[in-house]
Amino acid sequence: MQTKLISDQEVQQYRAETKGTKERIHFNNAGSSLPPDVVVDTVISYLKEEAIYGGYETEAKYSQQLNNTHSLIARLINTDEGEIALVENASSAWGIAFNGIDFKPGDGVIISEMEYVTNLIGYLNAEKTHGIKTKIVYNDEHGNFDLQGLKNAITAKTKLIAVTHIASTTGGMIPVVEIGKIARKYNILYLVDACQSVGQVPVDVKEIDCDMLSVTGRKYLRAPRGTGFLYVRKQILDKIKLSFIDGFAVKSVSLDEFKLKDDARRFELYEKNRAITLGLSKAVEYALNIGIDRIWQRIQQLATLMRRQLNHIDGITVHDIGDQQCGIVTFSVSGFEAPAIKAKLAEKQINVSVGQAHSTLIFMNKHHLTSVVRASVHYYNTEEEILLLCNELGLLLKTVIA
Ligand SMILES: Cc1ncc(COP(=O)(O)O)c(C=O)c1O
Numbered sequence: 001m002q003t004k005l006i007s008d009q010e011v012q013q014y015r016a017e018t019k020g021t022k023e024r025i026h027f028n029n030a031g032s033s034l035p036p037d038v039v040v041d042t043v044i045s046y047l048k049e050e051a052i053y054g055g056y057e058t059e060a061k062y063s064q065q066l067n068n069t070h071s072l073i074a075r076l077i078n079t080d081e082g083e084i085a086l087v088e089n090a091s092s093a094w095g096i097a098f099n100g101i102d103f104k105p106g107d108g109v110i111i112s113e114m115e116y117v118t119n120l121i122g123y124l125n126a127e128k129t130h131g132i133k134t135k136i137v138y139n140d141e142h143g144n145f146d147l148q149g150l151k152n153a154i155t156a157k158t159k160l161i162a163v164t165h166i167a168s169t170t171g172g173m174i175p176v177v178e179i180g181k182i183a184r185k186y187n188i189l190y191l192v193d194a195c196q197s198v199g200q201v202p203v204d205v206k207e208i209d210c211d212m213l214s215v216t217g218r219k220y221l222r223a224p225r226g227t228g229f230l231y232v233r234k235q236i237l238d239k240i241k242l243s244f245i246d247g248f249a250v251k252s253v254s255l256d257e258f259k260l261k262d263d264a265r266r267f268e269l270y271e272k273n274r275a276i277t278l279g280l281s282k283a284v285e286y287a288l289n290i291g292i293d294r295i296w297q298r299i300q301q302l303a304t305l306m307r308r309q310l311n312h313i314d315g316i317t318v319h320d321i322g323d324q325q326c327g328i329v330t331f332s333v334s335g336f337e338a339p340a341i342k343a344k345l346a347e348k349q350i351n352v353s354v355g356q357a358h359s360t361l362i363f364m365n366k367h368h369l370t371s372v373v374r375a376s377v378h379y380y381n382t383e384e385e386i387l388l389l390c391n392e393l394g395l396l397l398k399t400v401i402a
Pocket of ligand 1: 195
């Protein structure tokens with residue numbers, strides 16, 4: 001079935017429903033997107049109700065909507081609500097999953113060159129604490145993940161394949177579905193960092209066939225900061241050890257023993273920020289109403305336009321490589337450090353960010369990059385905004401040549 005394009009009229013509607021779009025040109029969606037007004041209003045009015053009626057009383061009033069958050073997320077990534085745990089961010093989600101694995105000395109972990117800094121630290125730490133051995137599968141010369149290299153790297157000791165679907169500092173993507181087929185064939189645990197992809201790209205955990213997937217709320221999902229979730233496949237719930245358990249995580253407790261909840265809520269703690277949980281719920285609903293396929297289609301169109309325009313400017317080098325690229329556009333501007341470009345554009349009410357080497361260290365070192373300018377588009381951005389960004393960059397470059 002063909003995806004119906006997001007029309008100009010709809011873009012205008014989404015912009016009208018997002019206050020921030022009137023103030024700035026926001027190309028820092030990979031940092032944190034502008035939330036729709038309904039998300040912000042939900043959080044604020046929930047907090048106000050808590051202040052007047054009491055936290056527990058307000059929770060009771062909204063219990064159905066709060067509980068519905070798991071189901072909405074489950075719909076988003078095509079799974080059951082019992083496989084979702086709400087956590088504060090993608091790093092917590094990833095940490096619960098990775099550190100829950102029962103590693104033995106000599107166990108192998110295969111990773112890609114696109115790994116996020118938190119994950120890299122996790123591997124280095126587990127090398128020290130558990131004696132795991134990490135192998136990196138590098139992308140080929142075109143920037144594509146080397147599937148044959150992955151097959152070659154697998155041994156009888158390989159316990160986990162862990163990849164980052166979309167890295168923090170490059171527009172290329174990892175073929176998570178194809179990797180999932182290999183992981184399943186060799187019966188190896190499979191963990192996907194989908195922090196930058198959920199909300200941007202259709203992510204279907206059944207299709208990817210992963211065991212665990214970590215996600216944040218504030219980026220492409222347009223949810224409040226401090227939200228995130230972890231997906232854990234039902235069949236491996238009991239394989240993931242918990243290092244800290246509170247009363248919410250158990251279904252029963254006596255003086256002699258406790259029994260964990262049967263579903264992924266065992267990875268949650270009782271106390272969480274209900275206001276932003278409801279905000280996350282609204283953000284997921286908002287994305288589902290538009291349709292992730294349509295969001296992805298528009299993001300690709302905008303990112304292609306941005307790369308094309310940037311490539312036409314003398315003095316700009318676009319760094320994104322690989323056959324499949326996403327809404328994260330990274331580049332360098334001759335004569336300027338990335339932080340200077342960010343600061344100059346901020347003077348013109350244009351938000352971009354700086355991708356630091358340490359965020360995606362293996363990739364950045366391989367490409368001899370210390371930092372890049374990162375302009376990340378979302379569906380509510382417009383062609384005009386892209387042309388304005390490119391125009392400003394062109395003017396900045398003229399100041400160097402003059
Ligand atoms: C690819 C990737 N993974 C994980 C994270 C960590 O997400 P969080 O800050 O929500 O813990 C980030 C954050 O930028 C990221 O880009």
